[in-house]
Amino acid sequence: MSTHTAEPPAEAPAPPRRRRFGLGDRVFSGLALLAGITIMVALAAVFVFLAVRGSAGLHADSSLYPAAGNFVAYAAKLLFGTVWAAVVAMVFAVPFSIGLALFVSHYAPRWLATPVAYVIDLLAAVPSVIFGLWGLRTLANAMKPVEGWLNAHLGFIPLFSDPLSTSGRSVLVAGLVLAVMIIPITTAICREVFAQTPRLNEEAALALGATRWEMIRYAVFPYARSGVIAGVMLGLGRALGETMAVTFVLGAEDPLVTVKLLTSPSPPTIASNIAQRFQGENTGQQVVLLATGLVLFVFTFAVNFIARWVVARQERKLA
Amino acid sequence: MNTTSLRRAIVPGVAALALAASLAACGSSDDTVSASGDSSSTASTGGAASGLSGKVAAGGSSAQETAQESWRSGFGATNPDVTISYDAVGSGDGRANFISGAYAFAGSDSAMSEDELAQAKSKCGGDVIEVPAFISPIDVFYNLPGVKDLQLSPATVAGIFTGKITTWNDKAIAADNPSVKLPSTKITPVHRSDSSGTTDNFTDWLNKTAPKVWTWEHSSDWPTQVKGGESAEKTSGVTDTVSGTEGMIGYADDSGVHGLKGVGVAKIKVGDSYVAPSADGAAAGLAASKTVSGAPATVLAYDINRTTTDPSTYPVFMASYLIACPTYDDQATADIVKGFLTYAVSEQGQKAAAANAFSAPLPADISAKATQAISTIS
Numbered sequence: 001m002s003t004h005t006a007e008p009p010a011e012a013p014a015p016p017r018r019r020r021f022g023l024g025d026r027v028f029s030g031l032a033l034l035a036g037i038t039i040m041v042a043l044a045a046v047f048v049f050l051a052v053r054g055s056a057g058l059h060a061d062s063s064l065y066p067a068a069g070n071f072v073a074y075a076a077k078l079l080f081g082t083v084w085a086a087v088v089a090m091v092f093a094v095p096f097s098i099g100l101a102l103f104v105s106h107y108a109p110r111w112l113a114t115p116v117a118y119v120i121d122l123l124a125a126v127p128s129v130i131f132g133l134w135g136l137r138t139l140a141n142a143m144k145p146v147e148g149w150l151n152a153h154l155g156f157i158p159l160f161s162d163p164l165s166t167s168g169r170s171v172l173v174a175g176l177v178l179a180v181m182i183i184p185i186t187t188a189i190c191r192e193v194f195a196q197t198p199r200l201n202e203e204a205a206l207a208l209g210a211t212r213w214e215m216i217r218y219a220v221f222p223y224a225r226s227g228v229i230a231g232v233m234l235g236l237g238r239a240l241g242e243t244m245a246v247t248f249v250l251g252a253e254d255p256l257v258t259v260k261l262l263t264s265p266s267p268p269t270i271a272s273n274i275a276q277r278f279q280g281e282n283t284g285q286q287v288v289l290l291a292t293g294l295v296l297f298v299f300t301f302a303v304n305f306i307a308r309w310v311v312a313r314q315e316r317k318l319a
Numbered sequence: 320m321n322t323t324s325l326r327r328a329i330v331p332g333v334a335a336l337a338l339a340a341s342l343a344a345c346g347s348s349d350d351t352v353s354a355s356g357d358s359s360s361t362a363s364t365g366g367a368a369s370g371l372s373g374k375v376a377a378g379g380s381s382a383q384e385t386a387q388e389s390w391r392s393g394f395g396a397t398n399p400d401v402t403i404s405y406d407a408v409g410s411g412d413g414r415a416n417f418i419s420g421a422y423a424f425a426g427s428d429s430a431m432s433e434d435e436l437a438q439a440k441s442k443c444g445g446d447v448i449e450v451p452a453f454i455s456p457i458d459v460f461y462n463l464p465g466v467k468d469l470q471l472s473p474a475t476v477a478g479i480f481t482g483k484i485t486t487w488n489d490k491a492i493a494a495d496n497p498s499v500k501l502p503s504t505k506i507t508p509v510h511r512s513d514s515s516g517t518t519d520n521f522t523d524w525l526n527k528t529a530p531k532v533w534t535w536e537h538s539s540d541w542p543t544q545v546k547g548g549e550s551a552e553k554t555s556g557v558t559d560t561v562s563g564t565e566g567m568i569g570y571a572d573d574s575g576v577h578g579l580k581g582v583g584v585a586k587i588k589v590g591d592s593y594v595a596p597s598a599d600g601a602a603a604g605l606a607a608s609k610t611v612s613g614a615p616a617t618v619l620a621y622d623i624n625r626t627t628t629d630p631s632t633y634p635v636f637m638a639s640y641l642i643a644c645p646t647y648d649d650q651a652t653a654d655i656v657k658g659f660l661t662y663a664v665s666e667q668g669q670k671a672a673a674a675n676a677f678s679a680p681l682p683a684d685i686s687a688k689a690t691q692a693i694s695t696i697s
Binding site for chain 2: 066067136137140141144165166167168169247248251252253254264265268276277278279280281282283
């Protein structure tokens, strides 16, 4: 790549042009273009696959839509479960991630910040099946007293009302497991954008008499806002599509709409429903499951698109 | 103005979506990795080589997976040049792929329907061969410290699983267990959340033996109308859930309950006595059942006799089938399928499966009938 950095000075007028269109540059630009196109093609291929194979599932026999009767109701109920579990996860994960990222980038001494950052990144390498088993075997049991306490003291709020899950497995536990899974990705991105705040802005804030928190509020947060939203959206994307952990923890079956956090059976998510039903005896249901996959695909796309649009608008306002 | 901001949003939006989609893909691929059959068990032991060689693809029932592994390794010992793969994709897909020709033979937890038999017949060019090869007792097991030897009648089990019986000291349970002191613990039934042959056979038994309480036909999905209780993914999910919390009761393959700590296995009322699940009982149960009438001679599909009153039988069991064509285009494939299936239903093959998968060996006469049916493969 760096073959033509040692151009003789005699050819002074030529180098910029040559550099721009050197062989290495052309190869690299070609590769980058290829990578970009591959992603777009793969995405389009997934969409086409889901649309073609799933289209029959939009109007199949009503017995193939358990607890619903038609596709719209079935998909809507499943989508509710998906969004609900993701929202619960985000409630735990977002404040925790931002706090953790701030700690690593602005509060912790260097000797502590580096290992903490490593450990968080390692968390992202744990397979989701492991998180699922951990949620099912350990966290669900450990959460039983907490769930009992919530139900006893806050049971008048519909979120925590009866009936309590006997085994401890509930949307609350699933949300916690999902939160642990999305914390690494959200934290990593927040940490990066926090660390990129211009040093001058921070020092200016401090020089004006701001405390450290005020400096973070007035210098770091406005600067990092779009990056934080991007990190949160990536986390949300993972929470929406996560399969195995939710499947293990909830073991949910028929679509269900309830905001109760502590009950079992719980509402299944689109991804966990596909995982559980796809190998079933009734192969006719597969088209319906693929159609719900299409719904998840479109929904995730829309969520990301809207989020980006919001971020872009915010940035323009600030500029 | 608006269009620029939209354009600015599109590019990173697509990128983020792509990442999310790939993450989702990673997540969903987890469940297929373990399912792909591996046939590394064809290690040569230097035994009498049969001269067979070639590759055969098969798949279907995930309940048969362990048994298929033991058959592969047993068959591979004498046929080192044969590679047989078994994809545990589920019974439904197994039958569909067999009919489409992707699998040379299939494993299925339920016998083929008439439609499927007709489709398979036109694909194979003759009546299919369908033989029972894997019998597994289904245990009703519970987590109730201090209570051993629980006895349950079918109506009581149906009452528990429909949510009509809510505490362990309910009159119905007490009537089945006159000499046991039962606690007032809340009872929570656990069923399979995924589609499974275990559920199919369990609900069939409930429907046949307690039709007044359990009014639903057998089905591999837990009936939507049955409320209450909890659900869990796969056999391991049910066993984990039941063993994790006091007061829970569930049903699962005998192999899944074996060696599980902290749970008891209920004896089921058959006739006038209570019978513990056993391989022999399940095998006797199959022997006491009749084959489905009107089926071709090579189809050994059983209509399992759930209402038997013979105390030597245990009627809550699953019979899983092997399905093959009578003829294959390729002689080598025919020889391999014939040889493998013959081994699977043989005494040796059944013993190997029993040792690894805790299944019940086929009764001798059924094994002989199955061998007879398989021998027509050419």
